[in-house]
Amino acid sequence: MRSIKDGFRFHAHAIKNGITSTVFTSNQLIHLYSKHGFLAEAHKLFDEMPERNVFTWNAIIWAYIKTQNLKQARELFDSAPSKDLVTYNSMLSGYINTDGYETNALKLFIEMQSLNDETRIDEFSLTRMLNLSAKLSMESYGKQLHSYMVKTANNISGFAVSSLIDMYSKCGCFREVCQVFDGCAGVLDLVSKNAMVAACCREGELEMGVNLFWRDLELNDVVSWNTLISGYVQNGCEEDALKLFVHMEENEVRWNEHTIAGLLSACAGLRSLKLGKEVHGWVLKYELGFNPFISSGLVDVYCKCGNMKYAELVYATIGTGNAFSITSMIVGHSSQGNMGEARRLFDSLTEKSSIIWTALFTGYVKSQQCEAVFELLSEFRVKEAMVPDALILISVLGACAIQAALNPGKQIHAYVLRIGIELDEKLVSAMVDMYSKSGNIKYAEKIFQRVTNRDAVIYNIMTAGYAHHGHENxxxxxxxxxxxxxxxxxxxxxxxxxxxxxxxxxxxxxxxxxxxxxxxxxxxxxxxxxxxxxxxxxxxxxxxxxxxxxxxx
DNA sequence: ATAGGGTTAG
CATH class of the missing domain: 1.25.40 (Serine Threonine Protein Phosphatase 5, Tetratricopeptide repeat)
Incomplete structure (x- = not known):
């Protein structure tokens, strides 16, 4: 029984001739049905089985997990008369893969630690928990898992290495990434290598990633190429990304949807309408518009190129409902000074993320509509049960600076101190600029002097401030x-x-x-x-x- | 003899 066709044929034959399948065969059928998306058929067979074993339960639970029916999967899990490590690991895996169920995964993992020795925890459970730590950026949890893996010798397979590299990278611990990488020379496989290239790109160590990529070129698969194409874009080297794509074709590596999404980011970064249209042609030819990364990527290219007509067109046909498309559109309209359009789009959304709010705030500041910024702040505080974050406050401070509105600016400053919002580089810069432009160079200076890590932006603000106030020296x-x-x-x-x-x-x-x-x-x-x-x-x-x-x- | 895993995109 290899194919689903064989499965159906066998099953029909058995029913017609009144043959009772063995538990083994039925288990295989359940698995086959669920693998091909026939959940109802799988469940019917499960119900009709006179006898079931732990494999049967694992198969049916897996069928529900695969279709993201976590609640039903859990009900079956709880009613299963016998469970083994695979049962637990499947449930754990399901929770980790489904957004919103992360807490359930953590709870289940704790439960697993008190099981008896054969069931407890294996390398599978541990690597899945590393994936969860990466997803939630839980650095110390990931480190504890790593220690435990070393202690129990579960840290030496390709699965373990790639998961460790990915976890440390996504938690921002590049030093640890390198330690894992250096210590795994014998077991480094393709996936681990890809994870390492991605980690280098994420860290801004582009050269290191590039060198690793070109080492054993024949080992690379489409993911390796995609990783480096996106890596180039992430680091502002869009031209190199495009060159690598050409190279990829020359090496006869078949591109996929990730490749196209990467190319679209490159076009957006280059503000190249011509290339964007070219890729758009491919998207149409190969019918890739259903992919949300690609549709929003197209919207973004047209917005970044200032061609709102095309952006609108793509948005209306394939981009609606995608949060990234909407954000791009709002930012795009704002940068063209079409605040009316931006506002209309904003109002059409029933739920607004803080990214969407920030996009509108930034738009008003850029088009110098300061009153609109202040009104939007009141609106935000009425409608959202959230504290305005640093990015929103930066916009508001920007509006204060434009209007030279010292008192409102001071209120924001006080608010930041009261709520305890972290004064990062950008917020501090906005604060210094506001005080300076509102005529209070002394306050600007005081805040500036407390900043130890001064970047070019804050120096520029202070230099311009002194110049404006006649303190040339x-x-x-x-x-x-x-x-x-x-x-x-x-x-x-x-x-x-x-x-x-x-x-x-x-x-x-x-x-x-x-x-x-x-x-x-x-x-x-x-x-x-x-x-x-x-x-x-x-x-x-x-x-x-x-x-x-x-x-x- | 049966089942499960890691890497790439805002």
Whole structure:
């Protein structure tokens, strides 16, 4: 009985001739039926069996788990007269694979620990629990499982290694990932290798991942190629992702849906309408639009390219109801300044995740509609039983900064302190910017000084703040400190710096900074030229200003 | 003789 056809034929024959199948044969039939999605047939056979053994129960429980009927699976599980380790592991597996049942998995695993010795726990249970730890990012739970696996010698198979690498990577422990990888030389198989490449890409260690990928090239499968294509995109190397795809075809590796989704992210990152349309053609040709990653990827490409007409079209045909499509659409409309459209889409949703709220907040700030931001905050607090998170507060602080609204800004600051929201880099930067733009450079300075890990963004904010308040020397001093600490200046840094120079007529210093931009591989943009022209204009050096203008255009 | 597992996408 290999195929489902054989199964049906055999079953019909047995019924017709009044033959009672053995328990063994019926078990196989149940398994065959459930494997091909015939749950009702499987259950009917189960009901009709005069005699059942533990394999029978395992088969029927598995049939319900596979179709995500966790409640019925559990009822059968509880009523099973005999259970072995496979019964427990199947139930555990079902809970882990189904969203919303994670707590049940944890409870069941605890229960399993007090079973008698033959049933207890094996490598299967442990690797499944590692998968759960990865899913929920439970670092210390994963580490405890790892220790237990070492103690019981359950840490040396390909299954164990790949699960460990995946768990540590998803919990953000790259050092531990490398330790596992280095210690498993003998048992490293394809899946573990793929997990390691993925872990490197996730960590930003692209080169390490690439090197590993090209080692034993013939070992790679389609997952390996997909992993690296996505890895390139994750790390901002979209061009390399596309090149690898071409290479993949040359190596006669057949692409799949993951590949196409990766290509779409590359197109979105490159803002390439032309390539996006090309991939869209493939999606139509091979009828891949049903895949939610692909449909939302298409919506995203068109949004990122600013082509809302196409985005709308794709969204209406295949993207509706997908949270990622909706977010892309709201962000897309917002970035085009179509806040009306963004709002309409937002209002059409009955349930709104915090990502969707954030998308609308960000849109209003970007289109400078500050009153709308404040109104949306009141609306959020009335409608949602949640505390606004850091991302929402950043938008609100942005609105305060635009309006130079010191008091509302202070209220947000107080709120952050009261609720105990963590002051991460972005929130701190928004706070410093708000105080600076609302005219309170002293407060901005105080907060800035408490930040020990200063990045380019916060330096830029402080430098621009000093420049605006007429503290040119301090602005320049910030720049010097930035260099001393090895923080790389960017285009925004030089706008702040040059505007400090123009405010106090430091022509030569301005020229020096302007010239030094090339040292940092930064091309002067329109803002930099505007600063230089203003600088010369104020210093009565109009010839130089004209010269700059000519060279610019 | 029967059953179960690990890697890739926002």
């Amino acid at each position: 301090q602005a320049i001093q910030q720049f010097e400190e930035m260099l001393e600490r090895g923080v790389r200046p960017d285009a925004v840094t030089f706008v702040a710096l040059l505007s400090a120079c123009r405010h106090c007529g430091l022509v030569e210093l301005g020229e020096k900074y302007f010239a030094s931009m090339t040292d940092y591989n930064i091309l002067p943009e329109i803002d930099h030229y505007a600063c230089m022209i203003d600088l010369y204009g104020r210093a009565n050096q109009l010839e130089k200003a004209q010269e700059r203008q000519k060279r610019r255009y």
